[in-house]
Amino acid sequence: MKKTASDKILMILKMRGKITAAALAKELGITKEGVRLQLVKLTEEDLVETTSKREGVGRPVTYYSLSEKSTSKFPDSHAQMTVELLQSVKSLLGDNALDLLINDREKKIYQRYEDELKKATTIEKRLTKLCKIRSDEGYMAEWKKEKGEYFLIENHCPICAAATECQGFCRSELNNFRQLMGDEFLVERVQHIVSGEERCTYRIREKDNIL
Template structure:
């Protein structure tokens, strides 16, 4: 894919974001390329689940086919959620004190653990590790898991969607580790942390050996 093609598709997405649904003909005229060329870009964007066609009624004639952005396309635009979250947590500390932050994350730990325990019930430790990594990956953590030669497991997260919050409130990291420990029912240690300057977050998981009779 050429840089020009990439830029054209970015332009299409930006136009649909700022000006709303638009037909292929209107997009071609707006950008200054042929309708045949615009349809090629539209096909690629549809394939990538970034736009989809819909029809709108017109005062006269047949309904018009227009294109608009999908929810997936919304992720392409910058977000500033971490600033909002930091502001909210700062206000909570100001009003109720720092102990309230711990209480909030304790409640979050309870809620997440209960939810995950239902999903992981009946699975082996390896199945739980795999499912947990897949769930983290679906949330944007770029997670992967593997079984080590010594029989232990490792979950590695190469991205942290809440890293900016975690740098100020390390309770978020402790909460995640505690949830992993509770739902896996075994020993979990975090050996690296993105929020603390690591290149990734690494969770080492060791199965607890049953005491011999």
């Protein structure tokens, strides 16, 4: 189904956090007035919030961001059912059974990802392929390089409810990323959606370059 202008704006806000109308217009390739009309509509629907920030002299700059209500546009996959199943496993079979379930999932996901990445011979190629896989799964993933360090960024978590109920899922994903990047890289999570931040971000550094 073709995305509307409003859908595209919500997607950009999800990916970028806060952004000005001018920056939105440039990214969408439409006029500032066209963007402002869409933003007014989204604000009236309580899907977008505004904040003002003074940047030097002159009038404050208005930034737009997603509201709490807009999270329904980026649903957590089968959230309530998943949480109830996890609670049942823990209640009926105990913590050890839940750990076994997560470990089994971790191994299967790692093998599937590694099969997809086996032809990617550089860290950049592996990150590009991994972001494609994760985005297809709903994580809205991207990567960037800054000052010799790589950052894997996931702007959405489609299993957030499950991860909040049992953070073993988050630990499992970090373990997989470490294995996929290889022994020569250090991978650490520096932002975490479950901790209340806007996205999950993983910093990836070559071990030989760490002082």
